[in-house]
Amino acid sequence: MTPEKRSIQAAFSQAAQYDSAASVQAETARRLCARIAARLPISPANILEIGCGTGLLSQHLAAAFPQAQLTLTDISAAMLARCEARLGAGPSYLVMDGESLEGIAGKFELIASSLAMQWFTNLPGSIANLTRMLAPGGRLIFATLGCHSFQEWRQALATLDLPCGLHDYSSAAKFPFPDGVMARIEEEIIIANYQSGHEFTRGLKTLGASSPRAGYRPLQAGKLRRLLTTLNGPFAVSYHILTVEIEAPKSPQAPRSAR
Numbered sequence: 001m002t003p004e005k006r007s008i009q010a011a012f013s014q015a016a017q018y019d020s021a022a023s024v025q026a027e028t029a030r031r032l033c034a035r036i037a038a039r040l041p042i043s044p045a046n047i048l049e050i051g052c053g054t055g056l057l058s059q060h061l062a063a064a065f066p067q068a069q070l071t072l073t074d075i076s077a078a079m080l081a082r083c084e085a086r087l088g089a090g091p092s093y094l095v096m097d098g099e100s101l102e103g104i105a106g107k108f109e110l111i112a113s114s115l116a117m118q119w120f121t122n123l124p125g126s127i128a129n130l131t132r133m134l135a136p137g138g139r140l141i142f143a144t145l146g147c148h149s150f151q152e153w154r155q156a157l158a159t160l161d162l163p164c165g166l167h168d169y170s171s172a173a174k175f176p177f178p179d180g181v182m183a184r185i186e187e188e189i190i191i192a193n194y195q196s197g198h199e200f201t202r203g204l205k206t207l208g209a210s211s212p213r214a215g216y217r218p219l220q221a222g223k224l225r226r227l228l229t230t231l232n233g234p235f236a237v238s239y240h241i242l243t244v245e246i247e248a249p250k251s252p253q254a255p256r257s258a259r
């Protein structure tokens with residue numbers, strides 16, 4: 001595992017209070033499961049979830065598809081344990097890097113993921129690998145962050161000419177699909193309201209979502225203080241959510257567009 005991945009894994013493992021700061025994640029999971037239920041032609045027998053975290057999406061999947069065998073996975077054993085505490089003994093649980101898929105066998109009618117794949121280092125390669133794990137006619141449906149996420153924070157930093165440690169995310173138009181894969185992609189903005197810029201940064205830490213992009217050097221205390229002074233009142237932050245759907249061919253051949 002790369003040092004960058006180890007740091008992501010460690011940050012999420014320490015996020016014991018994740019659910020207390022996860023209102024956008026909870027809303028995204030609720031909307032994603034509603035979309036999945038509306039899009040799937042038949043009830044899936046086998047579902048694989050990537051980056052299940054504490055189980056915000058998993059609990060909706062379990063309720064929407066009670067007959068399905070759920071395989072819930074996360075790179076962090078601590079997050080997976082929190083998920084197991086929420087969902088109990090029915091599903092299978094596996095500590096796994098969603099980019100390696102080590103330890104997973106079989107085919108899935110549904111592979112789902114909510115707000116985890118923005119942490120991937122090779123998104124097109126990982127999407128191609130996940131697509132190969134789909135049963136004929138199966139769907140890969142995931143929500144991830146788009147380029148307008150946190151634009152208010154990025155703007156506040158740019159105004160003071162300070163570097164931003166947040167990762168860059170793709171637009172819907174330039175989403176890095178693997179060659180030959182056509183997909184359906186939808187986008188929406190969810191606004192999170194914080195009492196201040198400081199509350200926003202604290203929230204990211206509580207979520208375990210504070211691993212900066214490679215090469216970023218944390219702001220000196222004085223610069224951070226100056227920034228937070230400018231954001232010392234109600235602070236609305238955009239989460240730009242991209243929902244991607246890929247359908248496997250009904251008979252084995254190249255993946256095609258979801259309609």
Ligand SMILES: C[S@@+](CC[C@H](N)C(=O)[O-])C[C@H]1O[C@@H](n2cnc3c(N)ncnc32)[C@H](O)[C@@H]1O
Nearest residue numbers: 012051052053056075076079097098114116119
């Ligand atoms: C923001 S949380 C989202 C969790 C959950 N899906 C939700 O909606 O609340 C991101 C999750 O992705 C996991 N994660 C990050 N990189 C991963 C990877 N390469 N493979 C699997 N899980 C990963 C983290 O451990 C964390 O649990």
